[in-house]
Amino acid sequence: MTKGGEVCGRAGTDWRLFALLGPLSVLLSGGVAWATTASGAVPVAFAVSGSSFTVTADHLDGHNAVQYISTDVELDGTRHPVAVAAISRARLKNMCQFAVTRTPVGPVALVVRGGGAEPVQAEDLVIDLDRITGDMRFEQARMGQDASTLDGQAGAQGLQGVFGQRVGRLVVKDMRLRAWSLTAGVLKLKQATLAISLEESPCG
Template structure:
């Protein structure tokens, strides 16, 4: 997969060591193809018709989880543009159904009164459920397990999660995906459903991202 974590496993149990971060050297080989396609956008087939072409904020936000379990996952390179017109290379990840345990989401903002952090946490005993989710990732870390993997598939033909990319771009998909000790930096997240039961949200002075 384009994103790299602590350990990668296929359905047959083979392990491949990885560096714990996105392999940008390899990513750079395919990202310019997507970046050069002017006007190319992510196509979703969610019932909620979630828009994914909005301008993103000028800095990514953090999401951590003890464990993510997903059914139907696809990935391909792309880009997102912020409100200042700057393009950011991303790994577009689509997930049909997901369950996350111990979720924490944080965004750090610079305000006239100083730095502030908006944080949302779920209760450890109350998992978060999401469906028809699309993430634009800058980085992902964690121990990942993929099953029934297809690599090198044209992004326009992906059918695992209702998300497709531009024709001619490298794509990959898996029937299931599990990530333990997940740490991600994301430019955006959209979902047809994102349910947090018993969650808490607070604002703290200073820079306190999820760890």
């Protein structure tokens, strides 16, 4: 469930455990959200909106992933500490994404669903998130690496001295995450749906 854009009422792994946060000073390292060009190879910076959004999936299977701490920045200079997760290739089953906007008629959510019959396919996926829950499995994990040496997917790379980690394979069951941005070189959703909902947590 969500309330005011925050994930709550569900047990799981806090993103801070996933990131194995080092000293809080790493949050001062700066940074902006990452996007990818059409080739999916070169990152460009952009300002994030003032609203986070939620992504859920029954199952995520990702390969060649790196993760490090950074911050996203709004146009007015407001900063949001995030864990940047860059995954070379990912498959998501029963994915649902929603963003809630306050309107004169009340909260309205934009909802995108996909991955029911066939998994959603993502290449060079980069997610700037501040919370994730679910059952996780790491394979070929290397934690504590300097983020500037990660050679991240889609060009995503942290600053020198910032905590980073790399995994050969990341599996998350019953995934639920809150993000400030999500970009991909390629994102394929077969039989996808896009709808407006008056529910604040339409993905359940």
